[in-house]
Amino acid sequence: MVHVLTRAGVAVGAALLAFLIVGALVAVGGVSPLDGYDTFYAGSLAGGVSLGFTLTAAVPYAMAALAFTLAFRCRLFNIGMEGQLLWGGLAAALVGIHVDAGALTIILALLAAGVAGGVWAAVPILLKLWTGASEIVSSLFLNYVAFYLIAALVSDVFQQQRSTVATTAPVGSAAELPVLVADTKITIAPLFAIAVAAVVWLVLARSSLGFKIRTIGANERVARRVGMDVRRTMVTAFVASGAIAGLAGGLELLGNQFAMTPAFSQGWGYTGIAAALLGGATALGSVVAGLFFGILDAGAQNLQLELDLPSALSQLGQALALLGAIVAAQILDRGASARPRVRRDAAGRARAREAVR
């Protein structure tokens, strides 16, 4: 393994490189890159309003990245976060529309979102343990099942009355996340995401569950030999991952969109994987990478608004950053494994010198 700091350096380097390439592409589009960066900065980081856009965009990325990280450390690929996130959004919407329990409404809605995501995640992991079907493909296919089912549910069952487009009614005002900074979109969602990150870090680094997860992730056979309950740990990690993905959908719905539509997700279930990997599959890294992706989104939105550049620049930047990180990580790993396995310590070197004399 390569040192953690090296990894972090690689991720930051890759992100900067992606940023430079996107700047070059802005120039290709006929706009001075300096103007481009200026507009980008104005739309993402300058002042409370733009910071609100950035944080709102960052929350689903960071949450999905945290969800992926939790399962990934147990060497499980949760590619099904997109579906879990959609169910989370629908569950939060339904609770938010039909329940008004004052301050408790938000908690109930988020609880429903987490449960919905967790239940949907239970399907692929149980299929894996019972039948051996790979969770990678089954959770991927379940995304589409979820997407089409929710499209049908939203347009046929939960359709808002007298609406011509497929959407549920908006949630009641009691279910909307409280705004932290007046006149901006900054809600409590970012704080919630940071709290989830802290919990994920604590669980992974300090709890016995986390120890089991990491041991299974490092070597399943060893984990089994020392008597760990591998199957139960896998189910726990994967369902918890699904619950966090569901929460991502719930936060987005209660904090930003307020009503469920078939076009609810911007593909966060997939880009969240990119964010997690860019962040080195750690809790802190997930949050930082999620924030980076949020900045890209908000900045690129402003580029489209102000300078008529495609907002797809954001997606391109995300892909390039991840690509750079993959390449660098693989090359570093190779360098590490090519080095001699056993390093002589000082005493060993002294003995070797003795022997030569």
Add this chain to the structure above:
Amino acid sequence: MTGVLTAGVIATAPIMLAALGGLLSERAGVMAIGLEGYLVVGAFAGLWGAHGYGTVVGVMAAVGAGLLIGALVAWLCVSLRASQVVVGLTVILLAAGATAYANFTIYNAEIVSLAGLPDIAIPGLSELPTIGPALFDQPIFWYFAVLVGLVMILYFRQTTSGLALHATGENPFAAQARGIRVTTVRYAAVLASAVLASLGGAIFTIGQGLQFSPTISAGRGFIALAAIYLGGWRVGPVMAACLLFGLADVAQLWANVLGIGISASILSTAPYVATLVALATLRRRGSMPGALGVPFSREQRAVAQ
């Protein structure tokens, strides 16, 4: 009825080319998660070439784009031995971002679409009742997709190259011991898969005359992946699964013709549910390539299992 079948067969062609491409890659041991990305890239490259310089150039552009993205994937998965799942997802993200950017930069808000390709009727066969027009009076890309499948059946059964590819996917270490150049075979398989799937994507724009958008393939790359799993990594059954999924793709038409009150959305889940049930129940994983997803390096001896 015939109309629905015809539409279903047209919808099958891109799925089938992507699935056949993906099959080559998977049989060589490299997972084909990125098919969706290849389809999108091929759709845009095809449109760009054909719009500016005619159909032939469009097809060549799709092939070229397929080679480029295939080379990237092969380098990452085979040479650098990066996680194949991660690379596949990255390629999908990259393809969507790059084509959206190119589409915006080249065509801006202009709406560009092509006329589509004409039908070719095969004399005799096309006069069969019901299925005749659906199978034998179709645009050229449908025949091409079927031809690729037939050639692949022969390739796997009758050629040493096909055997080498199969061996590489089953056990690269044994294959290497037998003198097969595993890295070369895997590079070739990934390149071929990207080219085929990219041509499949070109069907959307050149063949069917659809307007480009980065979501043009609407998950058909994943449908193709599902077809590979449902078909148990064998060419014939995979083609049959593609036809099934192509017919399911025109679910809305079926609902209208048969007068079913179910929404088309629910019918659209059918391919995925069918594949999940098959994955969970049929004990066909024996035909899954043994070393699928396992990176190969010559220095490394034991397979981690």
